């Protein structure tokens with residue numbers, strides 16, 4: 765994290781299954797910035813997160829990191845992204861700690877943040893249990909610990925609070941605030957009251973839909 769990074773999403777249009785999802789969507793985030801994606805089911809939040817992560821393709825438009833298209837160097841972009849998808853994607857036979865550690869090693873990331881990440885999400889006492897023994901909220905916390913431990917600049921979180929109790933949501937909010945204070949960026953899609961900070965920007969991708977071409981409007 766340099767503290768002087770800039771993410772620019774310019775004139776992005778995307779479709780899924782041949783149907784348009786959003787068009788001409790733009791936003792920018794500077795170091796320490798936060799963006800909340802909200803809006804109706806099927807509005808395009810996951811689609812947008814996947815494109816920003818470099819996991820999905822846009823029809824038109826581009827995602828720039830410090831002025832360079834992220835598609836120019838996908839490996840470098842993967843290194844700056846801490847990704848939390850809908851699925852926790854844990855290996856059930858590995859402990860919570862081993863799951864986080866394995867993800868760090870596969871991505872070639874240092875493991876020095878591992879202990880703090882487990883602590884931040886109150887996982888230390890559960891860390892030596894197989895992930896298959898964990899409750900759904902505990903598994904979600906383990907998946908989040910992978911992001912916290914990653915050291916990545918840009919956290920992309922898809923419904924991070926699903927399954928979390930109030931104490932865990934508060935722990936996540938503290939972790940996000942600390943990440944932002946370090947110069948990190950956060951984009952989170954959520955239907956819940958996750959506090960990203962007073963200055964977080966709101967975006968509803970569905971507001972950028974071409975309503976006349978959406979199947980709902982046609983039906």
Ligand SMILES: Nc1ncnc2c1ncn2[C@@H]1O[C@H](COP(=O)(O)OP(=O)(O)OP(=O)(O)O)[C@@H](O)[C@H]1O
Pocket residue numbers: 780781785803804805806807808809810811812953
């Ligand atoms: N694999 C897929 N193939 C075809 N269409 C898809 C696929 N995944 C999503 N879609 C469609 O893309 C549109 C946007 O979906 P997306 O998952 O981005 O919405 P979302 O805002 O994240 O929704 P939710 O709030 O339910 O999580 C929806 O109309 C959905 O039906």
